Amino acid sequence: MNTPASTTSHVFRMELIISELLRRGVFVSLFLLTLGTILCFVRSGDYGQAGGTAADFHRLLAQHHAPPATFHATVQGILHLQGEAIILPGLLLLIATPVLRVAVSIVAFTLEKDRIFAAITTVVFLLLVLSFALGKAG
DSSP states (O other), X not given: OOOHHHHHHHXXXXXXXXXXXXXXXXHHHHHHHHHHHHHHHHHSTTTTTTSSOXXXXXXXXXXXXXXXXXXXXXXXXXHTTOHHHHHHHHHHHHHHHHHHHHHHHHHHHHHXXXXXXXXXXXXXXXXXXXXXXXXXXX
């Protein structure tokens, strides 16, 4: 049987896991977004020719590099150090991190035998998944 002390310890451990998940997800996402952005600037052949002026920046923006549209194209882009391909998983991770936090919370509430919060969190998770599915559908 769970004593209040062991339940508190268990809750504290789950909170630490959730906070680590959020922290690491954001840091890895930030790293990928920064690396991808730097590569976009570096690999743009004519950026900086005028000394890094506004004209250089506008010329960089005028070059249209569409992000990869398939998983295979993303992997190939990452292997070839294309900035747009590296930014994409960074953005996906940034979006997925709070969703994973909700999923871990479902597990935590279930282990705590807190059925009401587990049910509420499950509804929130399903609404998140539904919103992604409907957003993808158009």
